[in-house]
Amino acid sequence: MRGQVLGVDARTGAGQVAGDDGRRYTFGPDDWADRGEPAIGAYVDFETADTRALSIFPLPTAAQAVAVPAATPPRPRTDRNKFVAAIIAFLFGTLGIHRFYLGRTGSGIAMLVLTCTLVGLIVTGPWALIDTIRYLIMSEDEFAERYRR
Incomplete structure (x- = not known):
């Protein structure tokens, strides 16, 4: 099944995937089958067992949704103190x-x-x-x- 990573706890490595079937699946750090860490918004392929996502692989050809923090406006500058x-x-x-x-x-x-x-x-x-x-x-x-x- 395919889906998108909704969230990942940086401390524990546990997270949640939204499947294409409309259901949400949980996963642990051992379920991530690729090197590196899961990224929020990444499109993945995985197997399911009840409400668990297993053997999660990122899809390399899919566009990765990356959460971009809101840009803060540049601070005004002056050459005076x-x-x-x-x-x-x-x-x-x-x-x-x-x-x-x-x-x-x-x-x-x-x-x-x-x-x-x-x-x-x-x-x-x-x-x-x-x-x-x-x-x-x-x-x-x-x-x-x-x-x-």
């Missing part, structure tokens, strides 16, 4: 240098111009401190997504 940005923001934040580092030239120029006035210094100080904290608590993926070039 969030810790470096946080240190620059903490040390030189009122000048907006961390903004230039991250490619945010417009807000960097705004911070630099505001720093030249006393009122602007009162604004850019907390702004830089908030940026420092925000960079440190932001996840790596979020930082890379937001500040990639």
Whole structure:
């Protein structure tokens, strides 16, 4: 009879085959007659005894169904480091240098111009401190997504 391997326990080698007759058959590691291990989705030829599959051989010409894990999307990449940005923001934040580092030239120029006035210094100080904290608590993926070039 022919069928398809439904599952295999990696620890024990026991598994289950769905036969072409619509029934399910169990097998043990001794029932696998080929070198190697049974693969989930493999099409096989086997003999039956009640609910057991015996002398199981993989079919070499049949297309093998292979379970492919779902592809994870690639992580966004950036050439900037969030810790470096946080240190620059903490040390030189009122000048907006961390903004230039991250490619945010417009807000960097705004911070630099505001720093030249006393009122602007009162604004850019907390702004830089908030940026420092925000960079440190932001996840790596979020930082890379937001500040990639």
